[in-house]
Structures are given as structure tokens and as C-alpha cells.
Amino acid sequence: MNLTATESTHLDLLTPRGPADSADPCQTLLALGEEAMAQRQYERAYDLFSSAARFDAGAHRFRREINRAVRALVPRWHFGMMNDAERNQAYAKAIQQVVGEDHLVLDIGTGAGLLSLLAARSGASRVVTCEAVDVVASTAREIVKQNGYADVVTVVSSLSTDLRVGVDLPRRADVLVTEIFDCALLGEFVVPALAHARRELLTPDAVILPRSGRLFAQFVESPELHSLNHVGEVDGFDFRPFASLTSLEYFSTTLSNYRHRPLTEPVEIFRFDFAQDIEPTTHHMDITPRESGSAHAVVMWFELDLAEGVTLSNSPSDTGSHWKQAIQTLPEPWRLEKDSPLGFRAAHDGQRVLVGPAHAVPHTRVR
Amino acid sequence: MNLTATESTHLDLLTPRGPADSADPCQTLLALGEEAMAQRQYERAYDLFSSAARFDAGAHRFRREINRAVRALVPRWHFGMMNDAERNQAYAKAIQQVVGEDHLVLDIGTGAGLLSLLAARSGASRVVTCEAVDVVASTAREIVKQNGYADVVTVVSSLSTDLRVGVDLPRRADVLVTEIFDCALLGEFVVPALAHARRELLTPDAVILPRSGRLFAQFVESPELHSLNHVGEVDGFDFRPFASLTSLEYFSTTLSNYRHRPLTEPVEIFRFDFAQDIEPTTHHMDITPRESGSAHAVVMWFELDLAEGVTLSNSPSDTGSHWKQAIQTLPEPWRLEKDSPLGFRAAHDGQRVLVGPAHAVPHTRVR
Incomplete structure (x- = not known):
């Protein structure tokens, strides 16, 4: 990794800017993005800032705005979670025990994609996973690809309750893996997600992990x-x-x-x-x-x-x-x-x- | 305080409800409120849930929804802040030193109203304070009244940059007190707030606290x-x-x-x-x-x-x-x-x- 490039980009975030030029379409996108941020429409703000960045010659000019939208969309606990060895090892062990060849696995709440990758490594023929936050879903897609599982794992950018068999899943899934648990278990809507999955997305004898x-x-x-x-x-x-x-x-x-x-x-x-x-x-x-x-x-x-x-x-x-x-x-x-x-x-x-x-x-x- | 009543209300929050009745106008308000919550329009959700509660015979029926909107609008740190004796005593000491009789004091960022109350107790003839979050502003108004300073302290529900002399303030203020500081000082927009205040809301020789x-x-x-x-x-x-x-x-x-x-x-x-x-x-x-x-x-x-x-x-x-x-x-x-x-x-x-x-x-x- 090129330290100089990384750091340079990083500190450039606060380089003072010239006065706004209303004839500059990037400035319009920037202003719309700021408006979306103020209205807590963070997905929209992210898209607007990203458009401005793509449009603009200086690719990093809007990186500070994009990062502000990202921070609003991706809570910091994602990192603590990904680095939680106890959690990761427990899921790795359980998935290895439960997921086998020919299994179609559904993973609700992709995050960075760990559970899906573990299922793929454990031999699943196919893994479908859904993630409600677009920017997290697209990052998970990159991670899946980077690790060589793009032909096994499909990341769908949606809530699990919007998934459909025949559209997102080729058939009902044999195994459900999920880790949408807050500190008191139910706060991240696991109950309605499971009720919907058992009714619409899983085989009658599907294994649910956790039990x-x-x-x-x-x-x-x-x-x-x-x-x-x-x-x-x-x-x-x-x-x-x-x-x-x-x-x-x-x-x-x-x-x-x-x-x-x-x-x-x-x-x-x-x-x-x-x-x-x-x-x-x-x-x-x-x-x-x-x-x-x-x-x-x-x-x-x-x-x-x-x-x-x-x-x-x-x-x-x-x-x-x-x-x-x-x-x-x-x-x-x-x-x-x-x-x-x-x-x-x-x-x-x-x-x-x-x-x-x-x-x-x-x-x-x-x- | 009536412990039984308080606690009863509290646990009733989770009493299972009957099935939704679409002919019930409260249910419509509830549904609109949930929609507003999902769109992160927490002020709107708060108003809708509160309307439902006022409309409804059982006054506490929508208290759990109202509280969810409140939690989204009022970060938990407000309590830690109000209970921070070091902070409170420092502001009390400084305000007593700076604020005297005949002073018109502007307090940016009311919160629960402590700085305004301290200024009033220190002898200010008038205190005008602004708070951007409506539900916090109205709570501060209650606190000011409860403590007998309603004739001295006026809480305006707005950003400081929307205040106008002649409308919200009778004249330019002699003293500015504020505590809109995050852990690295500038994160809560104190720089634009102060620039605006010095230009539009303060006398040329106004005392600014902190210095x-x-x-x-x-x-x-x-x-x-x-x-x-x-x-x-x-x-x-x-x-x-x-x-x-x-x-x-x-x-x-x-x-x-x-x-x-x-x-x-x-x-x-x-x-x-x-x-x-x-x-x-x-x-x-x-x-x-x-x-x-x-x-x-x-x-x-x-x-x-x-x-x-x-x-x-x-x-x-x-x-x-x-x-x-x-x-x-x-x-x-x-x-x-x-x-x-x-x-x-x-x-x-x-x-x-x-x-x-x-x-x-x-x-x-x-x-």
C-alpha cells in the first residue's frame, strides 16, 4: 500500500477551497447533497456527492462530503464487530458444522460479508445475502469478489422482507444464517425477519443458525x-x-x-x-x-x-x-x-x- | 412523586395491543408517524405520535412511539452533560463573574436551560436563548418556568443564525454565553454561530463566554x-x-x-x-x-x-x-x-x- 498517496488524500480533505462557483455543476450537486444531509437523507446525499466526485476532474475533491454521508450510513460498530474474534470464530465453527455441499444458504444482514464467505468456504453451492444499506452492500460485493467467491455469493441490496423466491433466490434456502442482533437480541428486527423468512424463503426443515x-x-x-x-x-x-x-x-x-x-x-x-x-x-x-x-x-x-x-x-x-x-x-x-x-x-x-x-x-x- | 403511577405507565408501554383498526384515526396518525420515523423525519414523527396521543382516550397509548421519536431527537449525552458537575460549576462561576444587572444576555444552544438560568440568577435583566430541537426548547421553557424565571428568560425554538434583533432580541446583546462544543470544540458549528452573532446579534464590545x-x-x-x-x-x-x-x-x-x-x-x-x-x-x-x-x-x-x-x-x-x-x-x-x-x-x-x-x-x- 502506498502510504504517501493514502495520507496525502487524507489530509487534502481540509485544504481550503476557493469561493463557490454557481456555474459549476459540481457545486450544484454539492449544494443538493448538503441539503439532503440536513434532511437526514444520507443515501441521497451519498449519491449526490459521489456524482459530483465522478463529474469532477480532481477525484478527491468531494471525499470529505462522501465520508460524512458514509459515517451517517455506516455506524462505527461495524469495525468493532468485524474485529470481534470471539464472534467471528463462533460463527466460523457453527457454519462449518451446519453448512455443507449442495446447500443453498440465505444470510440476512450481509455487513462486510463474513457469514456468507464462511458458508461459501464451508461448501455451500450458493449463498444469497441481503443488506439494507446500499453502500455496505456494494462494499460487501467487492470483498466477496476480492476473495474469489463472486460465483457463489450474491449480495442483494435490500431488506430480507423484500426478497422473493424465483427472483432473488433460485428456490427456498436450506440454511439461514444471520447476525442481526443488538445487545438485547431483538432490537434489529430479527423477529419479523425470521417470521417472513420461515414463511417465504426457507424450506420447511431449514436449519436456522443461531438456533x-x-x-x-x-x-x-x-x-x-x-x-x-x-x-x-x-x-x-x-x-x-x-x-x-x-x-x-x-x-x-x-x-x-x-x-x-x-x-x-x-x-x-x-x-x-x-x-x-x-x-x-x-x-x-x-x-x-x-x-x-x-x-x-x-x-x-x-x-x-x-x-x-x-x-x-x-x-x-x-x-x-x-x-x-x-x-x-x-x-x-x-x-x-x-x-x-x-x-x-x-x-x-x-x-x-x-x-x-x-x-x-x-x-x-x-x- | 407517585412511584406506582410512574412505573405503571412505564411497563404499560409493552402491553400487547389489539389488531389495528383502520377506521381509527389514531391508527392513521400512528402509521404516518412510523413512516416519518423510517424516513428519519423525527420531528414530524414526534408531532404525529403526540397528536395521536392527544386524540386518544388512553393518554399513554402512544407513549412508546413518542419516546422512540424523542430518543432520535435528543441524544443521551444531554443527561451526562447536565450531570457534569465540573462543567456546571465552571459555567456558574464564570457567568457570575461576567453577567451583571442590566445585561441582555444571549445564550446559544439552550439544552435544558442551565446557562440561561445561571445568567438570570446572576442578575441579567433579560436572557434570550435559542435551541434548534423543538422538543428540547419546549422542555427548557418548562424548566425556566418551574424555576421562576419565565419573565427573564425567553427560549426561542430556532438556530442562532435565524435570530433577528428587533424580533427575537430587543437590542444587541451585551453578553454571549454558549456551550455548543463537541469533544474537539468546533464540531457543533460554533464558528459560524459566533461569526453570525458578532456580526448581527452582539454589541461591538460584548463579552463572549468562553473567551x-x-x-x-x-x-x-x-x-x-x-x-x-x-x-x-x-x-x-x-x-x-x-x-x-x-x-x-x-x-x-x-x-x-x-x-x-x-x-x-x-x-x-x-x-x-x-x-x-x-x-x-x-x-x-x-x-x-x-x-x-x-x-x-x-x-x-x-x-x-x-x-x-x-x-x-x-x-x-x-x-x-x-x-x-x-x-x-x-x-x-x-x-x-x-x-x-x-x-x-x-x-x-x-x-x-x-x-x-x-x-x-x-x-x-x-x-
Whole structure:
């Protein structure tokens, strides 16, 4: 790789420009692109900036704009994910176990293409994979080609729910591999994606990888975590009206970066069998605190069962995982007493998970 | 506060719903809101969901949708920021020093309203503040009212560059207070905001708080930081085409959460005087590494001079700060030798900052 060329391009990004010339068609494309960025139409902005760059003599003139659109379209976690050896090795092992010759494999959520490449290397006769973000899909196509699997792996630029057998897939697929899991499993629409795939895209006895997933929860005392999502008095002023802007649901952060004290043992709140329909559910559960204290937050994480003997987790002790934990703060700290059992409820609607004290949710329908 | 009511509302969010009724106008508003969410029109989605909630008998029926729109509009860092005692106390001290009776104060970037409230408490006769996000502006209005300053502080829901003297401000302001600083100072458009304010909204001798800011940079060896933004080989596959999707500019993360080794002393790369025009600049600088190693990233942070004797920083050693550090990874690690001076360049275009090896940027215009 030519370091000088790479770096030169890089720093040229901030070379001051001359005044805008309205007769320059590139300036028009640039202005339209900026407008699209302001309206959060990042795909459109990317296309407009790329057109300007193609049109322009200085190929790198619009690279800073293109990169801004790219940053809005491709979250930084893609890199942490690709470099997560624990995840990659688990999927490699499971795919090798499950995918064989003559298999038609469907991979939902291409990313850079790792799962598809692993399936191809494992002998699949054909792999069809879909990716919702165009610029990621086209990059995956390059990676597939670069690694010599262009005749096996087809990257379709769409949501899985827009795929059609006879159009995108030659027939129903024998194996589904997917890794569209956020830190609490369901947040990236895996439930509707799987329901659609089982109905429309897979053979009746298709193998689904991962097979199942479990979600765990643990109550912790941590004013630090609470302060990430709540505010009370600030410098003598009452800021409580800002409570209307707190996140009611979990957000993702690394538990070990915050002072905290676990008050309960981890408890399994849901087990999802990916070969079955997953319906909205509310559980009532009992818990016996191992410590007394104020619960400020519930920490959640998953354990995926990829295939026989292959699991993958983002538990707080898995420090190698690129996944963070799911943290749901409780609006008011919940007082727990050691050895004194309390009920709580865990609910999900197929995408979002919520946990809270049971005494306070009399009207929640329990299934 | 009624814990039961709060919690009940909270968990009700995930109570399973009946099937959609297309004759129900709330369902229409809900569907339009979902469409707006998918198009990243979060303000519109918020308004549509809120209309549905007002229209509906069960006031909390659409609270989960409203909260999703809120989460997209109000980044979580607002809470960390409001709870950042170091920041709050520094601004309180500086504002008390600068703002006096008869002052008309302009506060750019209201947030929850702290700076405006501090100015009012310090005796300002009038405070006008602007906030670009509607739902944050209306929350700030509530907070101002709740704290008894509604007759002093006016919250305008707009960008500062849309404010007009005679319309939003009774006259040019005597003092400008602002805290629209990201981890590398310029990322939240403070330069164009200040240029506009000095030209259109402030008296010629207006006090600007903060007075100035300095930006520091330090080269570090850290494969961990590099892996947040780069990928090479993964499980035997070549993933380098994904390099087109790396962030060329800095992103924000907490340095201390990653293994790293500083190779150079921190060096001041820019000093911004906020009472003067700030023009795009490229500096050439020399640096003498204190250690040999591979520089994977440049870490940047600021020090703000708020007023006489009051500073505020997000240096890696300020662990109380809610600001993280600005991390810019280098596309290729840069080999540094102890005690062997090397040149590098630092550039900014009034919003973004870039740092890199100087030998590789022969065409960058040096001012």
C-alpha cells in the first residue's frame, strides 16, 4: 500500500477551497447533497456527492462530503464487530458444522460479508445475502469478489422482507444464517425477519443458525448509570421536567466502565427459539436479592446458541465481545432487601424489551 | 412523586395491543408517524405520535412511539452533560463573574436551560436563548418556568443564525454565553454561530463566554483504538475494501477504556480566540517522540478559558468530564522513533479538525 498517496488524500480533505462557483455543476450537486444531509437523507446525499466526485476532474475533491454521508450510513460498530474474534470464530465453527455441499444458504444482514464467505468456504453451492444499506452492500460485493467467491455469493441490496423466491433466490434456502442482533437480541428486527423468512424463503426443515437465544437480566445499584438517563437538581435549579426526554427503554453501554454493585443474581428472562414464532410476552418473575440496596438499573445481555456446542454472549464478563450491555434505568431507584423475595415483570413486543417492578404494573397482561 | 403511577405507565408501554383498526384515526396518525420515523423525519414523527396521543382516550397509548421519536431527537449525552458537575460549576462561576444587572444576555444552544438560568440568577435583566430541537426548547421553557424565571428568560425554538434583533432580541446583546462544543470544540458549528452573532446579534464590545479555547493532540500506540475504525484480514478473508467506509475524521470515545501508550507529549495544535474571526488553517508542527512505537491514533481534547481563572477541559485525565476524547485513527500506523523529531500537520476548516504526518501532505496549503 502506498502510504504517501493514502495520507496525502487524507489530509487534502481540509485544504481550503476557493469561493463557490454557481456555474459549476459540481457545486450544484454539492449544494443538493448538503441539503439532503440536513434532511437526514444520507443515501441521497451519498449519491449526490459521489456524482459530483465522478463529474469532477480532481477525484478527491468531494471525499470529505462522501465520508460524512458514509459515517451517517455506516455506524462505527461495524469495525468493532468485524474485529470481534470471539464472534467471528463462533460463527466460523457453527457454519462449518451446519453448512455443507449442495446447500443453498440465505444470510440476512450481509455487513462486510463474513457469514456468507464462511458458508461459501464451508461448501455451500450458493449463498444469497441481503443488506439494507446500499453502500455496505456494494462494499460487501467487492470483498466477496476480492476473495474469489463472486460465483457463489450474491449480495442483494435490500431488506430480507423484500426478497422473493424465483427472483432473488433460485428456490427456498436450506440454511439461514444471520447476525442481526443488538445487545438485547431483538432490537434489529430479527423477529419479523425470521417470521417472513420461515414463511417465504426457507424450506420447511431449514436449519436456522443461531438456533436460539437467551436473555438475562440483573439489577444493579449504580448512581453513575442512572445519571446517564436522569436528572434532578442542577446547581440549585429543578431540572425534573427533562424527565419527559429520558429513554424509557434500554440503551447500550459497557457496564464495566461504570461503578456498580449487582444486587441480584443474573436471571434468564426470555428464551427465544428461532425456529418458532416469537409472540409478544409479559412474564412475571420472582427474585431474591443477594444484597440490599437501591436498584438504579437493569443490565441485560444475551447468550446465543449458534449450533451444537457453540455459544456466543455479551455478558458483562465477556470483555472480548464488541457488543456492549443493554442498560435500562429505572425512573425511580427501587429499594431491594437482601433475601427478601420480590416480583418483577419482563415484557417484549418482538423488538423491544422492558423490565420493571411487578408491584407497579397491575394492568400488564400476563401470558 | 407517585412511584406506582410512574412505573405503571412505564411497563404499560409493552402491553400487547389489539389488531389495528383502520377506521381509527389514531391508527392513521400512528402509521404516518412510523413512516416519518423510517424516513428519519423525527420531528414530524414526534408531532404525529403526540397528536395521536392527544386524540386518544388512553393518554399513554402512544407513549412508546413518542419516546422512540424523542430518543432520535435528543441524544443521551444531554443527561451526562447536565450531570457534569465540573462543567456546571465552571459555567456558574464564570457567568457570575461576567453577567451583571442590566445585561441582555444571549445564550446559544439552550439544552435544558442551565446557562440561561445561571445568567438570570446572576442578575441579567433579560436572557434570550435559542435551541434548534423543538422538543428540547419546549422542555427548557418548562424548566425556566418551574424555576421562576419565565419573565427573564425567553427560549426561542430556532438556530442562532435565524435570530433577528428587533424580533427575537430587543437590542444587541451585551453578553454571549454558549456551550455548543463537541469533544474537539468546533464540531457543533460554533464558528459560524459566533461569526453570525458578532456580526448581527452582539454589541461591538460584548463579552463572549468562553473567551477562548485550545486544542491539544497526542499520538498514541493502540491497536485497540485502531480496530474501532479499520479492518484487515478476518478469519483468512481479506476485508480491506471496507476501508472505504472508515471515518477519515475523529470520532468520540473514552481513551481510558482502551489499552494505549502515549508516544508524544500533548501539544497545542490550535488556539481559538472567540472574539475574532476563525479562518480555516493548516499548521505545520514539529514533534519529538518521547517513546518509540507505532502511532495508531491521535487523541485530541480541549481546554476552554471561560473567564478569568475559570477553565474547563476534557483531557484524558479529567475523568469527571462527560465529554469523551476525540480520536482520529491513522489509516496506516505511523512509525515514531524516540528523540527523533518529525513533522506533522494539523488542519481545520472551521468545523472539522484533521491531524496527520507532514511528510505525506506535500500539497496542503500552509497558512
